[in-house]
Amino acid sequence: MLETLDDVAWDRLSHAYGPAGDVPALIKLLTSADAETRDQARYGLYGNIFHQGTRYEASAHAVPFLVELTLEPSIPDRAEIVLLLTGLAIGYPHDYMVSPFPVAELRSAVGGFGATWRADASARYLWWVKDIENRQPPNEVERQIANALDELRVYEAVRDAVPQPLTLLTDTDEELAGAVTRALAWFPEQASQTVPALTAVAADEAQGSGMRATALLAAGMAGRDACPLSNLLARLIHDYDENLRWAAAGTWALTAGPDAPDTAKSVLRLFGEPAEDDEPHWLRWAWSRADWSLALLEVVDEVTAAQVRRQRVAVALEERWDEGSLWHNRLVTPFQLAYPDGEPDEPVPFAKLTPAQRCLVEFLLSHPEALEGDPEGGGYLLREHCLPDEHPALAAYAAS
Numbered sequence: 270m271l272e273t274l275d276d277v278a279w280d281r282l283s284h285a286y287g288p289a290g291d292v293p294a295l296i297k298l299l300t301s302a303d304a305e306t307r308d309q310a311r312y313g314l315y316g317n318i319f320h321q322g323t324r325y326e327a328s329a330h331a332v333p334f335l336v337e338l339t340l341e342p343s344i345p346d347r348a349e350i351v352l353l354l355t356g357l358a359i360g361y362p363h364d365y366m367v368s369p370f371p372v373a374e375l376r377s378a379v380g381g382f383g384a385t386w387r388a389d390a391s392a393r394y395l396w397w398v399k400d401i402e403n404r405q406p407p408n409e410v411e412r413q414i415a416n417a418l419d420e421l422r423v424y425e426a427v428r429d430a431v432p433q434p435l436t437l438l439t440d441t442d443e444e445l446a447g448a449v450t451r452a453l454a455w456f457p458e459q460a461s462q463t464v465p466a467l468t469a470v471a472a473d474e475a476q477g478s479g480m481r482a483t484a485l486l487a488a489g490m491a492g493r494d495a496c497p498l499s500n501l502l503a504r505l506i507h508d509y510d511e512n513l514r515w516a517a518a519g520t521w522a523l524t525a526g527p528d529a530p531d532t533a534k535s536v537l538r539l540f541g542e543p544a545e546d547d548e549p550h551w552l553r554w555a556w557s558r559a560d561w562s563l564a565l566l567e568v569v570d571e572v573t574a575a576q577v578r579r580q581r582v583a584v585a586l587e588e589r590w591d592e593g594s595l596w597h598n599r600l601v602t603p604f605q606l607a608y609p610d611g612e613p614d615e616p617v618p619f620a621k622l623t624p625a626q627r628c629l630v631e632f633l634l635s636h637p638e639a640l641e642g643d644p645e646g647g648g649y650l651l652r653e654h655c656l657p658d659e660h661p662a663l664a665a666y667a668a669s
Contacts, residue, residue, distance in 0.1 A: 270300075270338075270341060271297065271300075271334055271337065274296060275293055277293070277330055279291075279330075282325075282330060283327060284317040284318050284320070284325040284326070284327040284328070285316065285318070285320035289317070289318070289325070289326070289327035289330075291317065292314070292317065292318065292327055292330075295310045295313045296310075296314070296331065296334050296335065298310035299335075299338055299344070299350065300338065300344055304345070307345065307349075311346075311349055311350075311353065314331070315353065315356075318357065319357055322356075322360045322361055323416060324357060324360075324416070324419045324420045324423045325419050326419055328357050328419060328423040329426040331357075332357065332423060332426040332427055333426070333430070335350055335353060335354050335357075336427075336433060336434070338350050339351055339434060339437070339449075340433060340434065340437075347442065347445045348442065348445040348447070348448040349448075351434070351445065351449055351452055352448055354427055354452065355427075355448070355451070355455070357423050357427060358424045358427035358428070358452075358455060358456075359424065359455045361555070362451075362555040363555040363556065366554070366555055366556050366561055366564065367523070367564050367568060369455075369457055370455045372424060372458070375420060375424070376421060378414075378417045379414060379417045379418050379421055427456075428456045428458060428459060431456050431459040432459070432462055434449045434452075435453075435462065435463065435466050437449045443477075443480065446480065447479075447480060447483055447553060450480070450483045450484050450487050451483060451554065453467060453487050453491055454487035454491050455491070456491060457492070459491070460491045460492040460494075463487075463488075463491050464491055464492040464494075465497075467484045467485070467488035467491065468484070468485075468488050468497065468498060470484035471484040471485035471488060471505075471516075472501055478512045478513050479512055479552050481512075481513060481516070482512040482513050482516035482552060483516075483552050483553075485498070485501070485502075485505065485513075485516045485517065485520050486516050486519055486520055486523070486554070489519070489520035489521075489523040489524045490523055493523065493524055495520075495525045498520060501517075502517045502521055502533075505517035506518060506530075506533060511540075512552070514536055515536060515537075515540050515558060515562070517533070517536075518532070518533040518536035518537050518562075518565075519561065519562070522534075522537060522565035522566075522568055522569045523565065525569075526568055526569060527568070527569050527570070533569070534566065534569050534570050534573065537562045537565055537566040537569065538562075538570075538573055538577060540558050540559060540562040541559055541562035541563040541566050541574070542559070542577055542580060543559065543580065543584040543585075544559055547559045563577055563578060575623060575625070576624065578606065578607070578609075578623070578624070578625040579623075579627075579628045581606050581625070582603050582606045582607050582625045582628045582629055583628050583632075585602050585603045586603050586629070586632045589602070589603070590636075596638075596639045596640075596647045597647060597649070599639075599647075600639065600647040600650050603632075604629065604650050604654065606625060607623070607625040607626045607629045608626065612653050613654060613655050614655075616655040616656075617655065619667050619668075619669060630656065630666075630667055631667070633647065633651070633663060634660070634663060634664055637660040640658060640659060640660050640663070651663070
């Protein structure tokens, strides 16, 4: 195991902190019998080959060895290694829960920049890191292209390894099987191999409902085609288990878009509404079920989604009314719900705000104390969203 790890010229590769000579030792420590040692090794790898979501030249070279550990039954914490591989491949899954990972756009971005250019850029980057006294940063455009190349190479390295962990979908280690199942969602180019295997797990009544739901969603995200799943979706949308009902509705939305049946839209609406017991990371996916439901509902039925989003903003505002915390803390979540795409670049007329955004403005008009005492008040949140930050001006804005 790991026989060729030291054959790689790690010192000639770069990561977040310069030469990647420490990577092989960290990979070896993932095999340690000591849990704390393994945790520290993973922490080190997250910090140097996946620093704050950025991938580096050394990242792709680490992939084959991490895959090798994942496939070895004697290695502990294999699910954690799969999570690291997933992060290396796509960054943060939160960004791709509705739209697929944009591998075609990534290939287009790097264009014709190949190995020779990358080696030259890497040499300049290493000089920049080492020359502490006189260093000058490399050209920003070059660095961006280098990062895009690194992202593409590590994605393709994990993608090429995808067939190997298919046997782990039915592993007795449920955490490992779940992590592998979720990882397969991000590789549409391997769908011909992964979707049949994932569909088989989703249809297997001997599996737990959580695993079946996860496999169904992963099959939909990888294949983006409702046809191979249509019979299974039609059956599970009426299942007594709510995880399976929701997974069928979500998969229909992911694969059919606005053509998803009304039954699927109804399930998404039901679970998109506020719920006290909603898990932050449903079945260990990156989103809660309510947030994922609402995002998918916006794909299949914009009008209904707008109504649900307004309701969620109203509930979030009322829930935080008596919290006693700073107004900024009370308003962050409602603003995030009302502005799912982030702050606008310029002011938007009140009449063109979404129902959720108008609900937020109307609440603030009826609670002027929320705008007082800046910075402890909510005024700066309004400014960030191109809204008037004083009550009279906000009232005039809403009346215009």
